[in-house]
Amino acid sequence: MKPPSRAAKKAVRPSALQAESLQQTRRVHASEIAEDYVEAIADLSAAQGEARVVDLARRLGVTHVTVNRTVSRLHRDGYVTARPYHAIFLTAAGRKLAAACQRRHATVVAFLRSLGIAEKTAELDAEGIEHHVSPATLSAFERHLRRRK
Amino acid sequence: MKPPSRAAKKAVRPSALQAESLQQTRRVHASEIAEDYVEAIADLSAAQGEARVVDLARRLGVTHVTVNRTVSRLHRDGYVTARPYHAIFLTAAGRKLAAACQRRHATVVAFLRSLGIAEKTAELDAEGIEHHVSPATLSAFERHLRRRK
């Protein structure tokens, strides 16, 4: 089959929209890990007063080296305090982000559960899905949950 | 506040489960881009008989360089044929993957729309969400859609 004219031709689907969606997805990916970390730090802080590197590593399923480097970035971006050989604490910005993430996570899990999805599957899927749920979609989930109640 | 004993203590939430979820999410990320590419290649092939580097770049919102390198990887992994200076075609494995992705994408969009979410938002969110929807959750979405019908 011959290539059609080189001029841009009508796309089946709007290329611009898909490109925009994918660019949005890539932006989300960049902040995903930050969200997972601040959430884990918030949980650990609530449970035991502080978050240590070794605890984060266990919880996040990575080595302590990866935790170290990521925490440096979180510090650079203003989400956590970081003193060498000390535990990690959230800044005000970090706490704000963590609270939003925890709320969103809980909503997504509850929503999936309301569809009859098993607890473990809901948790596994929510961990990936939650970061891509826009405020509008989150509201829709909440609306749906209220109706079911 | 003093750090508690170094021995592992009862976690607020099961660390193992969250670690597993996050590891799953990371695995998904590794295949996400492959899925986006084969889907785009399938669409372009259906529309114009072939997928060219420049079309993919426009559609995916990246430069042609990135497309080139990613296509090499897809070729390495057996999803596409790739001859220099020629268009890209899916292998049987690629077509199979693309079909599954297209179906899943359509289901996720339809499901979000059924919750009253606007078309554009549904598309934007679906692009990020779909990769993290397990077969069980996809079934739940389909079940929900059938009920609504």
Add this chain to the structure above:
DNA sequence: TCCATGATGTAGCATTAGCTACATTTTGCC
């Protein structure tokens, strides 16, 4: 025909996220 332009390919840089291996610091216990 031939050449300008569009398409494709390549070189090399930056960032992020993983890792192993090894060095350093802290701390709990004797």
Add this chain to the structure above:
DNA sequence: GGCAAAATGTAGCTAATGCTACATCATGGA
């Protein structure tokens, strides 16, 4: 107090995903 073990930090590797800049190929129109 001092030492062994745990925790933390650092060096340096791989791989993926972006990019710009430049080189090469192919084709359509003059």
